[in-house]
Amino acid sequence: MTDSELDHLATEMDVILNAVARVQEVATPDIKPTSHPVPISNVTRPDVVVSSLTPEQALSGAPAKEDGRFRVPQILGEE
């Protein structure tokens, strides 16, 4: 982010955090947290090979590609 963006956001973040901190008023230790609105369970499917994207399709949106692979900027050897 640019410096001016950061300055702007820092002020806003204070205001927003103060507002959302209200949740602490009622969140007493005896209440169980809810992460998901409906009961969920693990979903599996039979372990059989089904069709998926071809390599060409998977690479179709790549910003850069080479030899049928995604070409990415340098990830090793940084100072």
Add this chain to the structure above:
Amino acid sequence: MITRSAHEMSEAMASGEITSEALTQQHFDRIAEVDADVHAFLYLDHEGAMAQARAVDKARANGEKVGPLAGVPLALKDVMVQKGIPTTAGSKILEGWRPPYDATVVTKLKDAGIVILGKTNMDEFAMGSSTENSAYGPTHNPWDLSRIPGGSGGGSSASLAAFEAPLAIGTDTGGSIRQPAAVTGTVGVKPTYGGVSRYGLIAFSSSLDQAGPCARTVLDAALLHEVMAGHDPKDATSINAPVPQVVHAARNGNVKGVKIGYVKELNGEGYQAGVRSCFEESLELLASAGAEIVEVSCPNFEYALASYYLIAPSECSSNLARFDAMRYGLRVGDEDGVSAELVMNLTREVGFGREVKRRVILGTYALSSGYYDAYYGSAQKVRTLIIEDFTKAFSKADVLVSPTTPTTAFKIGDKVDDPLAMYLNDIATIPVNMAGIGGMSLPCGLAPEDGLPVGFQIMAPAMQDQRLYSVGAALEAELLTKWGAPLLSQIPALGGAK
């Protein structure tokens, strides 16, 4: 023809009054006429739409059985991936991306013979209540072009109100279907969480996101709901149960003996006078049609907004990590010797808008070690309290009702620099997402002070979506008798002739 309902268009095609090809072309003509002013669409797929329309016409001519919405045009929110069609979710970071697959909802639309006209504008990654956060410029409310059409699905709602499409797809994380419906005088439904597949829906907040139908009538919404909904093995949170009988309910609207609970906390202070008067008149109509009106209290709803603005940003801070400039989408600064990390940072700096950055930072903070319990943990507990409030309320009433939004459409630019004021738009819609239940907004009048549409919200327990349509259709019929014509017949003319 373009001002008719989707159901009427379908009947006109079945009787041979018009072909899908001609109907689709009429909609493209209308878009050409008014969309420079409205800006509902980000992309138009003229070729694909006309091919689908001709295929439906051919099937019909051959006497093949086609679905109830076959040949009817639809506007698709740009957060749903469609194979080969540019999909941006309103963000620069996905500019020019053409997905290699169809969302399950898109597959279902195509299989039903529905004609997808194009992709509609939205707040970036569905974060917002006005479409002003779109990287491609705001959409304008057809009732008053200086005002917002709601958000995040403002393109979808505006396309309906401008008669650019009779049907649209929306997605609702905190109100993004219902709030745009309310401020444009259209109908929008957020189905029960898990009722519609999220496969191919670009994720914002995975435990809250749900796609749903947008239309101009309750029956049209039900017909589209039935097409979209159903179990999908590709979505682990998809409910494996029969789709509620929404079309039957919409055709047989009835509130005799139905207990309707109006939520005390979702009215009163902070709600515009004309919103309250329209809402209360509708309550009286429902009572005179035989409903029993009871008052219910949901005391923890006052904490819903705060909880939502911790949970949704937390989940989005994780979901949006996938936009890393490596596999698809924008890449900035990729020159020799520049590290992947720096390319990622540069890309996100340019590719994400201000609201997205705000929420990613907020969510990252709420999830960070040392602050997790105080923020995200507490927000999850409030979610439990909201669900308990709903459970108690539904023990006293079959459905709950409230105004959909505290105010009518505000002016473009009015709240863009005040995030907290913007967030307040969703105060009445957010509890539904937190609990994963179904909600509908339908038009219930024009506020006397500004002449703008007001939305009436109906909420039903999980997997009881048919109750939304039964009560919604009953209220719609009562209002139609009172007004003598649909609310949208009062919309000012756009462009040239209507």
